[in-house]
Amino acid sequence: MRTKIIATLGPATDTLESIRGLVRAGARIFRLNFSHGGREGFEKLVAIIRSLEKETGETLAILQDLSGPKIRTCDIGLGTLEVTKGAEILLGAPGQEEGREEMVICLDQPDILRSLRPGEVVALSDGMLRFTVTERIGDLLVRMVAVNAGIAPPRKGISFPGKSISLEAVTAKDRADLDVGLDLGVDMVAISYVQKAEDVARLKSLMREKGRVLPIVAKLERPQAIQNLDRIIEESDGVMVARGDLGLECDLPTLPALQKRIIRACNRAGKPVIVATQMLLSMVSSPMPTRAETTDVANAILDGADCIMLSEETAIGRYPSETVSYMGEIAIQAEAFHFEDTSARPVAPDYEDQPGKFLAYAACLLADKTRSRAIVCHSRTGSTARILSACRPRQPIYALSGDDRTRHFTQLSWGVIPAVPPEDESNHQERCERFIREHAAFLEGDSVILTAGQPTNKRQLETQTNVVKVYEK
Numbered sequence: 001m002r003t004k005i006i007a008t009l010g011p012a013t014d015t016l017e018s019i020r021g022l023v024r025a026g027a028r029i030f031r032l033n034f035s036h037g038g039r040e041g042f043e044k045l046v047a048i049i050r051s052l053e054k055e056t057g058e059t060l061a062i063l064q065d066l067s068g069p070k071i072r073t074c075d076i077g078l079g080t081l082e083v084t085k086g087a088e089i090l091l092g093a094p095g096q097e098e099g100r101e102e103m104v105i106c107l108d109q110p111d112i113l114r115s116l117r118p119g120e121v122v123a124l125s126d127g128m129l130r131f132t133v134t135e136r137i138g139d140l141l142v143r144m145v146a147v148n149a150g151i152a153p154p155r156k157g158i159s160f161p162g163k164s165i166s167l168e169a170v171t172a173k174d175r176a177d178l179d180v181g182l183d184l185g186v187d188m189v190a191i192s193y194v195q196k197a198e199d200v201a202r203l204k205s206l207m208r209e210k211g212r213v214l215p216i217v218a219k220l221e222r223p224q225a226i227q228n229l230d231r232i233i234e235e236s237d238g239v240m241v242a243r244g245d246l247g248l249e250c251d252l253p254t255l256p257a258l259q260k261r262i263i264r265a266c267n268r269a270g271k272p273v274i275v276a277t278q279m280l281l282s283m284v285s286s287p288m289p290t291r292a293e294t295t296d297v298a299n300a301i302l303d304g305a306d307c308i309m310l311s312e313e314t315a316i317g318r319y320p321s322e323t324v325s326y327m328g329e330i331a332i333q334a335e336a337f338h339f340e341d342t343s344a345r346p347v348a349p350d351y352e353d354q355p356g357k358f359l360a361y362a363a364c365l366l367a368d369k370t371r372s373r374a375i376v377c378h379s380r381t382g383s384t385a386r387i388l389s390a391c392r393p394r395q396p397i398y399a400l401s402g403d404d405r406t407r408h409f410t411q412l413s414w415g416v417i418p419a420v421p422p423e424d425e426s427n428h429q430e431r432c433e434r435f436i437r438e439h440a441a442f443l444e445g446d447s448v449i450l451t452a453g454q455p456t457n458k459r460q461l462e463t464q465t466n467v468v469k470v471y472e473k
Contacts, residue, residue, distance in 0.1 A: 002396070002415035003331040004307040005324055006031050006063065006274060009045050010315025016048050021321035022314065023052055026328035028060060028411050029307065032186065033315070034177040035067040039184075046184045059418040061188065061408040063217065064181035066174040068192025069167035070245075073124070074106040075154035081105070083129060085149045091122065091131075092141035105152055112165060113140045123159045124152055127248045159248040164224060169199035175206060182212050187408035190217040190240060195224040197235040215409045217274065220262060221245035229262065233269050238412055240309070244277035263304045270349055270357070270383075270390040272412040275300040276309035280327060284317040289326055297327060298334040306389065306414040339394055346391040356465045360387040363451045363468045367395045370470060373446040374398055376436060377465070378421060378428035382406040382413075384451060384465050389413035395449070400428075400435060428452035429467055436473055446473045 007027040013019055019030070030049055032042050046062060053060045074094050081103055083089065089103050090096065093110030105124070107113065116122075122131040122144055129150035135143040169191060170178075181189060191203050200218050207213040215237035218225075222245070225232060233239060241262050247255050259275065266273035279297050280289045300308055308327060314320040346364035349357050360377075367375050376398045377384045385399035392414070399410045400421035407418035421431040422438070432450040436442050452467045 001026060001328055001331050002335055003301050003305065004028055004412060004414065005327055005331070006276075006307050006309035007314040007320070007324055008033055008309070008311045010036070012316050012318070013314050013320050014041065014045060016051070018320065019045075019048050020052060020055075022324050023056060023058065023060065025321045025324035027314075027324050028058065029063055030060065031063045031065050031190075031309065031311075032181075033065050033311075034174075034181070035065070035070070039180050042180065043184055046186070050185075059407050059411050061411040062186045063188050063190055064177070064186040065190040065219075066177055066192055067171070068169065068174065068219070069109075069171050070192065071112065071158050071165075071167075072108050073152070073154055073156050073158055074108050076104070076106055078104075079154070081152040083146050083150055083152055085146055087146045088134075089131060089144050089146060089152075090137070090141060091116075091133075091144055092138075096138075096141045105158075107158065109167070110140050112160070113142060115163075115165075116142050116160070120163060121161050123161055123248050125150060125156050127159070157245070159245065161249055161251075162223075167193070169194060170203055170206065178203075178206060179210070182207075182210055182214070186214065187405065188215040188217060188237070188412075190219055192219045192242075193221050193245070194218040194232055194236075195222050196228045197231040200232065200235040214405070217412075222249050226250075226258060226262075229265055233265055233271055236271065237409065238272040238274065238306075239266050240274040240276055241305075242276055247277075259300070260303050263300075266306075267304045267347070267390050268349070270387045272306040272386065272389070272414070273304070274307040274309050274412070275303075275305040277311060279308055279310060280313050280323050283319055283323040283326065284312050287319050287322060289323075294326075294330050297330045298337075301331055301334040302338060304392075307412055338392075346393050349387055349390055356384065357387050359451060359465050359468050360384055361391055363449050364388060364391040364393040364395075366468065366470065367393055367449040370447050370449070372449050372470070373442055375449045375451070376400065376432045377451040378432050378453065379406065379410075379465075380453075382410040385410045385416050386413050388451070389416050398435070398439075400431060429469070433471055436471055442473050444473055447471070448473065 005027045006029040007022045008031040091105050094106045120133045130147040131144035217238040218236040219240045219242045221242045280293050282290050313323045374395045378400045379385050388397045397416045399416050401407050410416045410418050422434045425431040429452040436448050448471050450469050453465050
């Protein structure tokens with residue numbers, strides 16, 4: 001299986017045995033959702049994952065997902081409200097409910113109320129309950145009418161489709177959570193509600209202040225992010241198509257095309273891209289997915305997704321390991337279909353004025369023509385592995401790196417198998433050759449394509465990829 005599976009950990013998967021089951025089923029990346037839980041719980045999960053790395057010999061990556069400036073309703077002691085279609089509800093700041101007989105929903109960020117106007121839409125409970133603003137009553141209070149019936153629990157996310165809202169991307173909570181994540185040793189960090197490249201740059205700056213810069217995954221959840229897509233991709237190390245909130249902020253019929261555009265842009269840039277939210281949601285309570293869900297997962301893979309992510313399915317679901325297994329089976333079938341076309345060739349990246357990208361593409365073409373067993377690359381930063389992955393070769397890509405952070409991050413890339421190189425060889429090419437000679441996956445007579453950075457007389461230190469070689473074991 002070339003597609004990577006990300007499993008979100010939660011109450012259903014917070015023990016050694018349950019996480020071991022996810023690993024056995026095919027999960028290699030684990031998401032820690034910092035919107036829920038505290039340091040003690042995350043510390044326990046990180047310790048379990050690291051112990052399983054040693055036990056299994058697999059590279060298991062940890063993704064810290066920061067909460068971001070998600071707008072939520074407050075808990076003012078009214079419990080879950082039952083809302084009927086056409087009912088009038090007040091939306092206001094905490095305290096506005098006092099002395100009023102009408103039902104009131106309050107916001108934890110009330111300043112947004114100042115900009116709401118009649119006719120604008122408000123969506124609650126993942127968009128399942130919608131309202132239209134009908135009247136401004138005060139500076140921090142508006143009246144709404146329910147478009148449909150539903151429930152309004154406290155502390156639920158609330159959105160304003162089509163409305164541009166300026167909020168600080170990294171909140172005070174995020175900064176505190178980042179300290180926890182860096183201290184616990186997470187491998188990469190996802191930043192929520194990115195709207196512009198500067199949001200990502202801000203998180204990088206905070207990491208530099210703390211003395212450790214990790215790869216950053218930008219979560220695209222707002223229309224403004226789509227408008228700034230190319231710059232966000234350029235600034236980020238990876239991208240997540242967070243379809244839950246993106247589907248609330250954009251018109252639902254536009255979501256499939258948006259997903260495809262984002263994936264295509266990431267593939268062109270050689271950046272890993274994750275598709276997330278409601279992938280196999282029915283498996284939270286059912287041992288089998290729906291037909292529509294299996295098709296959705298397969299289409300995300302065929303679109304070019306590097307990773308597919310499970311959220312509630314593994315965090316709170318009744319069948320977490322079974323869900324990962326099912327997702328893996330869908331991925332295997334989708335990949336097989338992709339390669340059924342005998343004319344399928346590696347995809348050419350945009351390699352203008354970038355010899356390293358052209359050499360990576362040439363390595364994939366060479367592997368295809370020679371029917372090689374695999375491609376082996378030695379990469380200090382992981383960039384060569386990501387370019388090879390974006391070319392979508394038939395062969396698995398073994399990414400050798402002595403940098404622990406690089407190995408964990410390359411786990412996000414399609415078809416890449418991170419590996420530790422032999423350390424007692426003098427250069428990258430010799431390390432690749434020895435790795436091939438000693439690895440059990442390669443049989444005598446197998447040809448393997450290797451790429452490496454070989455120092456020249458003028459450059460004896462680090463160098464970019466400048467060698468492509470056919471090596472026969």
